[in-house]
Amino acid sequence: MSTQDLRDLAYLVAAVLFIVDLMWMAHPRTAVRGNWAGVFGMAIAIGATILGQPMIWTYVLGGVVLGTLFGWVAAEKVKMTSMPEMVGLFNGFGGAASVLVAAASLVALRSAVTAGTVSADLQTKVATAATALIGSVTFFGSWVAFGKLAEFLAVKWKLRTGQKILKYGFSALVALGGAGYGATAALAEGASATDRAMGAGIVVSALAIAGILLIKKDRFPGIDALKALAAVVAVALCVASVLDPTNELLYWLLVGAAGVLGVLLTISIGGADMPVVIALLNSYSGLAGAATGFVIDNTVLIVSGSLVGASGIILTQIMCKAMNRSMTNVLFGVMGPTSETPDADEVYKTVKATSPEEIAMMLEGVQRVVVVPGYGMAVAQAQHTVRQLAQLLEDKGVNVEYAVHPVAGRMPGHMNVLLAEANVPYEKLREMDDINGEMEQIDVAIVLGANDVVNPVARTDPKSPIAGMPIIDVDKARTVIVVKRSLSPGFAGIPNPLFAAPNCLMFFSDGKKAIQDIIQAVKEAA
Amino acid sequence: MGFVALLTVFVLAIFVGFEVITKVPPTLHTPLMSGSNAISGITLVGALILAGQPDLPEAVHVISGVAVFFATVNVVGGFVVTDRMLRMFRKKG
Numbered sequence: 067m068s069t070q071d072l073r074d075l076a077y078l079v080a081a082v083l084f085i086v087d088l089m090w091m092a093h094p095r096t097a098v099r100g101n102w103a104g105v106f107g108m109a110i111a112i113g114a115t116i117l118g119q120p121m122i123w124t125y126v127l128g129g130v131v132l133g134t135l136f137g138w139v140a141a142e143k144v145k146m147t148s149m150p151e152m153v154g155l156f157n158g159f160g161g162a163a164s165v166l167v168a169a170a171s172l173v174a175l176r177s178a179v180t181a182g183t184v185s186a187d188l189q190t191k192v193a194t195a196a197t198a199l200i201g202s203v204t205f206f207g208s209w210v211a212f213g214k215l216a217e218f219l220a221v222k223w224k225l226r227t228g229q230k231i232l233k234y235g236f237s238a239l240v241a242l243g244g245a246g247y248g249a250t251a252a253l254a255e256g257a258s259a260t261d262r263a264m265g266a267g268i269v270v271s272a273l274a275i276a277g278i279l280l281i282k283k284d285r286f287p288g289i290d291a292l293k294a295l296a297a298v299v300a301v302a303l304c305v306a307s308v309l310d311p312t313n314e315l316l317y318w319l320l321v322g323a324a325g326v327l328g329v330l331l332t333i334s335i336g337g338a339d340m341p342v343v344i345a346l347l348n349s350y351s352g353l354a355g356a357a358t359g360f361v362i363d364n365t366v367l368i369v370s371g372s373l374v375g376a377s378g379i380i381l382t383q384i385m386c387k388a389m390n391r392s393m394t395n396v397l398f399g400v401m402g403p404t405s406e407t408p409d410a411d412e413v414y415k416t417v418k419a420t421s422p423e424e425i426a427m428m429l430e431g432v433q434r435v436v437v438v439p440g441y442g443m444a445v446a447q448a449q450h451t452v453r454q455l456a457q458l459l460e461d462k463g464v465n466v467e468y469a470v471h472p473v474a475g476r477m478p479g480h481m482n483v484l485l486a487e488a489n490v491p492y493e494k495l496r497e498m499d500d501i502n503g504e505m506e507q508i509d510v511a512i513v514l515g516a517n518d519v520v521n522p523v524a525r526t527d528p529k530s531p532i533a534g535m536p537i538i539d540v541d542k543a544r545t546v547i548v549v550k551r552s553l554s555p556g557f558a559g560i561p562n563p564l565f566a567a568p569n570c571l572m573f574f575s576d577g578k579k580a581i582q583d584i585i586q587a588v589k590e591a592a
Numbered sequence: 593m594g595f596v597a598l599l600t601v602f603v604l605a606i607f608v609g610f611e612v613i614t615k616v617p618p619t620l621h622t623p624l625m626s627g628s629n630a631i632s633g634i635t636l637v638g639a640l641i642l643a644g645q646p647d648l649p650e651a652v653h654v655i656s657g658v659a660v661f662f663a664t665v666n667v668v669g670g671f672v673v674t675d676r677m678l679r680m681f682r683k684k685g
Contacts, residue, residue: 084631091624092615094681101674115637121644125657133664141672153626160632160666166659167638170652177649189595352632362638369605370634376609377628479621486680
């Protein structure tokens with residue numbers, strides 16, 4: 067067997083290990099092992115790549131050492147509540163790596179073509195263009211998702227120093243790097259008219275990306291037209307790039323145009339839709355990897371890339387279904403109050419406020435309590451306090467469970483991770499469809515920082531913007547306690563009649579403090 | 593390998609992906625995402641091939657060296673963060 071055969075065999079083993087990784091992810095008991103299968107798969111793939119052939123180590127070692135340090139520290143330091151940002155950022159890095167690999171392979175190809183040793187085949191041409199497009203959309207889209215989740219992009223309020231450095235630093239880097247490269251090409255001696263035009267195009271796209279990232283709101287007039295324009299330009303450049311595959315300027319122009327598209331697509335997407343976006347970008351980062359596999363004729367890249375691509379697509383579908391919206395609606399639509407939105411003052415006429423003492427009395431002698439967490443719990447970092455309250459109640463013989471809506475939080479499964487961090491056994495986490503059947507037997511439902519996902523209007527009013535969205539039917543529980551700072555609407559911008567229902571009591575307070583107060587009151591009552 | 597063979601691999605892998613992922617419960621969706629995210633850092637292999645191959649122009653080495661950095665962050669960060677999360681699910685399972 068040749069070295070290359072051995073190498074391909076090792077890649078096959080790696081691919082199988084990745085599949086096993088994902089199979090073992092199906093249960094919490096096997097999932098840790100699954101992740102290790104992935105680690106071994108990756109180690110085998112890397113080993114097979116670098117062993118048995120002459121290597122130049124400088125850049126390889128430099129990249130690996132720095133990347134390991136950065137990745138490890140970031141992954142160890144990140145708070146569980148910030149997991150969506152982290153995953154978003156890592157996605158982007160995958161996209162960036164794909165773009166760079168295709169670029170490097172293009173430069174290598176050009177030098178080979180110039181030397182007359184090889185000519186580019188159609189597969190390489192198409193795959194290179196596809197990598198540039200998907201990879202760049204992934205990278206810039208992920209940066210925007212990261213920035214919006216970490217709350218330093220498209221917001222009006224004052225930023226902390228660290229946030230400022232990220233926001234302005236990244237814009238400056240893109241503007242200087244892109245415009246510098248483009249301008250050098252455009253002004254180079256002996257540059258043809260086309261080269262000049264492409265150089266100018268790179269300058270324009272770099273400045274556009276940098277500029278849009280500084281805008282302090284989600285949407286601005288003409289953004290939809292711009293999206294369409296960027297999409298058309300990017301696809302046209304893809305075709306041009308296939309026709310002229312060794313043209314580096316054209317490649318970077320395509321990356322620039324795709325970057326503008328990625329930024330525009332993501333920036334207008336609201337916080338509550340972030341789970342969909344993160345899942346979609348995850349899928350893109352996989353597809354970019356697969357496309358890179360076609361560029362360099364490598365099966366392990368293709369297999370792993372398509373696995374990830376498929377996984378991201380499924381998660382995206384699940385998220386969309388959980389919101390009863392189509393993907394186009396998430397990506398291009400704005401959800402907002404319709405003209406028929408009922409007047410909030412009218413809806414909230416019969417709202418009853420309550421106190422920790424009253425809640426403690428209500429929790430006395432009940433049998434079943436269910437907690438419905440939402441993004442508010444993550445913001446208030448209240449998961450540990452919630453767990454303490456649950457413990458206190460369980461010691462009194464109460465059965466406490468958690469009802470998790472598929473789109474609660476900012477990424478798929480966000481609430482589950484937070485509750486797991488607070489040592490809540492996963493058997494206690496109930497899925498929406500599962501718990502809804504038993505809701506009438508629940509004595510007290512505590513809604514913590516969730517709004518739209520418990521709004522009964524989704525069932526009752528076909529004209530509402532959330533009509534048909536599956537919700538957790540807490541209104542059917544005997545008593546509902548809603549912990550919320552104020553009566554302000556959720557992402558859908560509509561009032562929630564649940565708050566004024568006869569069986570509902572509002573406890574106006576910050577999530578964590580509210581639960582602490584309830585714990586105190588329960589203890590005193592005992 | 594020829595293009596059609598590669599395309600076959602691509603299409604079949606997508607189907608395997610669909611089959612396997614549908615079985616993952618919503619509770620584990622976040623670790624699934626960060627774990628699959630780490631797997632998508634497999635681009636690292638491509639980056640290593642180009643960054644290490646002698647007799648290529650210096651520019652290739654520099655560009656793919658940066659790619660090695662990005663992909664390594666993706667791989668290492670993804671696996672570490674997934675492990676952290678999964679341990680939390682397991683410790684009282």
